[in-house]
Amino acid sequence: LTSVTAVQPERSRPRLGQLIEAHHFDAVVAVSLENVYYASGVPIMTQRLIPSRLAFVVATPDDEASMVVCSIEVAQVHLESWIRDVRGYTEFADSPVAVLADLLREKGLARGRIGIETAALGHRYFAELESLLPEATIVDGDELFLRARSVKSSAEIALYEHAAAATNRSIRDVFSAARIGDTEIQLAERLEERVRVEGADGAAFTVLATGLNARLAHPSPGLVELSAGDVLRTDFGGYFGARYAGYMTDLARTAIVGEPTGAQSSTYQRLFEVHLSLLEALRPGVAACDIFELARRGFEKRDLPFRMPHVGHSIGLSIHEEPMLSPMTTAELQEGMVLAVEPITITDDGIFHVEDLVTITADGARILSSAHDWAELMSVG
Amino acid sequence: LTSVTAVQPERSRPRLGQLIEAHHFDAVVAVSLENVYYASGVPIMTQRLIPSRLAFVVATPDDEASMVVCSIEVAQVHLESWIRDVRGYTEFADSPVAVLADLLREKGLARGRIGIETAALGHRYFAELESLLPEATIVDGDELFLRARSVKSSAEIALYEHAAAATNRSIRDVFSAARIGDTEIQLAERLEERVRVEGADGAAFTVLATGLNARLAHPSPGLVELSAGDVLRTDFGGYFGARYAGYMTDLARTAIVGEPTGAQSSTYQRLFEVHLSLLEALRPGVAACDIFELARRGFEKRDLPFRMPHVGHSIGLSIHEEPMLSPMTTAELQEGMVLAVEPITITDDGIFHVEDLVTITADGARILSSAHDWAELMSVG
Numbered sequence: 001l002t003s004v005t006a007v008q009p010e011r012s013r014p015r016l017g018q019l020i021e022a023h024h025f026d027a028v029v030a031v032s033l034e035n036v037y038y039a040s041g042v043p044i045m046t047q048r049l050i051p052s053r054l055a056f057v058v059a060t061p062d063d064e065a066s067m068v069v070c071s072i073e074v075a076q077v078h079l080e081s082w083i084r085d086v087r088g089y090t091e092f093a094d095s096p097v098a099v100l101a102d103l104l105r106e107k108g109l110a111r112g113r114i115g116i117e118t119a120a121l122g123h124r125y126f127a128e129l130e131s132l133l134p135e136a137t138i139v140d141g142d143e144l145f146l147r148a149r150s151v152k153s154s155a156e157i158a159l160y161e162h163a164a165a166a167t168n169r170s171i172r173d174v175f176s177a178a179r180i181g182d183t184e185i186q187l188a189e190r191l192e193e194r195v196r197v198e199g200a201d202g203a204a205f206t207v208l209a210t211g212l213n214a215r216l217a218h219p220s221p222g223l224v225e226l227s228a229g230d231v232l233r234t235d236f237g238g239y240f241g242a243r244y245a246g247y248m249t250d251l252a253r254t255a256i257v258g259e260p261t262g263a264q265s266s267t268y269q270r271l272f273e274v275h276l277s278l279l280e281a282l283r284p285g286v287a288a289c290d291i292f293e294l295a296r297r298g299f300e301k302r303d304l305p306f307r308m309p310h311v312g313h314s315i316g317l318s319i320h321e322e323p324m325l326s327p328m329t330t331a332e333l334q335e336g337m338v339l340a341v342e343p344i345t346i347t348d349d350g351i352f353h354v355e356d357l358v359t360i361t362a363d364g365a366r367i368l369s370s371a372h373d374w375a376e377l378m379s380v381g
Numbered sequence: 382l383t384s385v386t387a388v389q390p391e392r393s394r395p396r397l398g399q400l401i402e403a404h405h406f407d408a409v410v411a412v413s414l415e416n417v418y419y420a421s422g423v424p425i426m427t428q429r430l431i432p433s434r435l436a437f438v439v440a441t442p443d444d445e446a447s448m449v450v451c452s453i454e455v456a457q458v459h460l461e462s463w464i465r466d467v468r469g470y471t472e473f474a475d476s477p478v479a480v481l482a483d484l485l486r487e488k489g490l491a492r493g494r495i496g497i498e499t500a501a502l503g504h505r506y507f508a509e510l511e512s513l514l515p516e517a518t519i520v521d522g523d524e525l526f527l528r529a530r531s532v533k534s535s536a537e538i539a540l541y542e543h544a545a546a547a548t549n550r551s552i553r554d555v556f557s558a559a560r561i562g563d564t565e566i567q568l569a570e571r572l573e574e575r576v577r578v579e580g581a582d583g584a585a586f587t588v589l590a591t592g593l594n595a596r597l598a599h600p601s602p603g604l605v606e607l608s609a610g611d612v613l614r615t616d617f618g619g620y621f622g623a624r625y626a627g628y629m630t631d632l633a634r635t636a637i638v639g640e641p642t643g644a645q646s647s648t649y650q651r652l653f654e655v656h657l658s659l660l661e662a663l664r665p666g667v668a669a670c671d672i673f674e675l676a677r678r679g680f681e682k683r684d685l686p687f688r689m690p691h692v693g694h695s696i697g698l699s700i701h702e703e704p705m706l707s708p709m710t711t712a713e714l715q716e717g718m719v720l721a722v723e724p725i726t727i728t729d730d731g732i733f734h735v736e737d738l739v740t741i742t743a744d745g746a747r748i749l750s751s752a753h754d755w756a757e758l759m760s761v762g
Contacts, residue, residue, distance in 0.1 A: 032432075043601065044599070045586060045588075045599045045601070046598075046599055049585070049586055049700045049701075050699075050700060050701050051413075051500065051501065052500065052701070071690075072598045072599075072690070073598060073599065075596065075597050075598070076597045076598065076599065076600060079597070090690055091690035091691065091707075092690050092691065092705065092707045092708070092709045093690065093708075093709075117503075118503055118504045118505040118508075119432065119433065119503040119505050119506070120432065120503055121503060121504055122498075122499055122500040122501055122502060122503065122504070123499045123502055123503070123504040123506075123507035123508070124499040124500050124521065124523075125500070125504075126504035127499075127504070140505065189574075189577060193570075193574065196570060201601070204430070205426060205430055205625070206624075207426075215456065216456050216457045216460070217453045217454060217456070217457065218425070218426045218427055218453075218454065218457065219457060220424065220426070220582070220623065220624040220625070221624070242601065243587075243601040243602070244586070244601070309452075309453070309471055309472035309473050309474065310472070310473065318431075319430045319431060320430075320431050320433070324473070326472075326473045327473070327474075328473050328474075
């Protein structure tokens, strides 16, 4: 068992402090599991399981941070987080938002400009906070976290070097061993078991689809069996670095059960050509929307149906991070980003989908997931 | 492989329609993964993975329902949901909230009284909806969904009969086979594999803790090894009925590695006595807070430290549902509820925790997870 759980990417988040200052906030408040983990280093499992058990990290420009968590989780925070100022609330008896408001007041921020995650924080809680701090200016702080997380540290990139290769090997091995008659569920479970053996802390999501399911974007694996001529597609990611709040991988691979037809091979080959052209175009300074446009033109030129709202995305603690490779995203790629590139085309046989992970270096994209091993349409079974 | 994925608990939700009428709403809007699944029958995996990819179900008193989802998921909804009116939005190009507002307007609800999930819906989206429907009365609808879900159908109870027993067997078998030197991660993975063999669609959460971790509520399984004299505790649940949005189980078991000391056995025995007294007290008409109070007195009488904010909870598509067995919950238990009862006490050796699943019948609680098999403190290794 190779475990990378010992990787502790950071002991603080200097990018966050710099951005708080640059954005002229007096404080920002992390709300979501991902941002609480990013800003504190502690993955609080119950944030996912029990949404009413709110947790907050309050970060200020001086890199001081405080935390509000359910009293049940305080011991774990003391053990695992670099934050020393931890306030517990008693579930049901105390309002977590009231404890947050007290903390902000204590920090002299009752009239401050406070950025908070307005997409993740339920309206009910936002309204409570506004009523408790009527003189504060409470605004959207999502973008600041997204910007902080969009450029990875060297420790985060090192984690992805391992994680992307491990995820790719897992898919390759499960596809290689797949046989006609295997069910989607069997293959999905082998994949999830295999990625843990390769060092993942768990599977984050598993699309493993064949037959009719291969025409859906995100079906659950079922009892459908591999059958000659069918498409077999996976879109799969693991958690690395923490079991419920780690860094996610996201790779997609398409194969044919038995020998591909000429039409299947041709579709895949054209899709893969576009894929390579996108990977080659990635470099610092290129606008994300230009990669999208390159894909659109590449599909058109090769007579492939193009219906994607995006052709890839940054990735990290969330599966889709900014920048998205979408027509609306004018942000430029930067060195240190980790991106998933994923052109997709839909045929009568099912969805053809390839997806690889790269990191952006000064010289262009470094591919982390052995894309070139998938240049030929794989035949399984 | 025993699979219960074929269980389709419902083809509609009559309780929801009745409650919409009783609460004098013109419509309610489901937002969370759990309520969207409850109100539509389709588990949309990306609701968990990609929170910005909003999905809504609009339900009205006449039991008509409409749905708004990302265009990527429309094909799955058509295949899996009983809802026929499905509106897709193009990610990034369209605002999902604007599509929802158009739908509500089309249904003649621009001046209606609309209940929406204000805890799950981010403030940003709520504010957008209010600005698009300035004449509507948009209020909190969470309680309506909680009430609808709190009483299970016979199909849901049948699912829990299987699921609770399967989860209990999985823990029993993994504990029985555990050996000194096994790590938390090894045991956690065996448990997760085993529950799938027993018919779960996946593990929902896994606390598997020994040594120092046994003192934390929700640590991630690590490389800690089983060592004689240590507490081994699990708090574990699987998904049944759907892979990312199914019904969850939640059982806790405590054992000792090697022979328990007299003090350990005594603590466990007293805890278990309280546990049995709670199980015996459950019946229709009893207030949830009275069960909490019974636990408090039972702990006090037996000289056990009592620090729980609750001693159990209803369970279903969410791990904690209403009623909570908390001091604040005056709601009465009803026939058809499924509850987890979980007294906990904290000792110097770690947390002692037992948790069983029951369904409330006219005659009292029917135990679904073989609680009595755990009356003696188990010795493992």
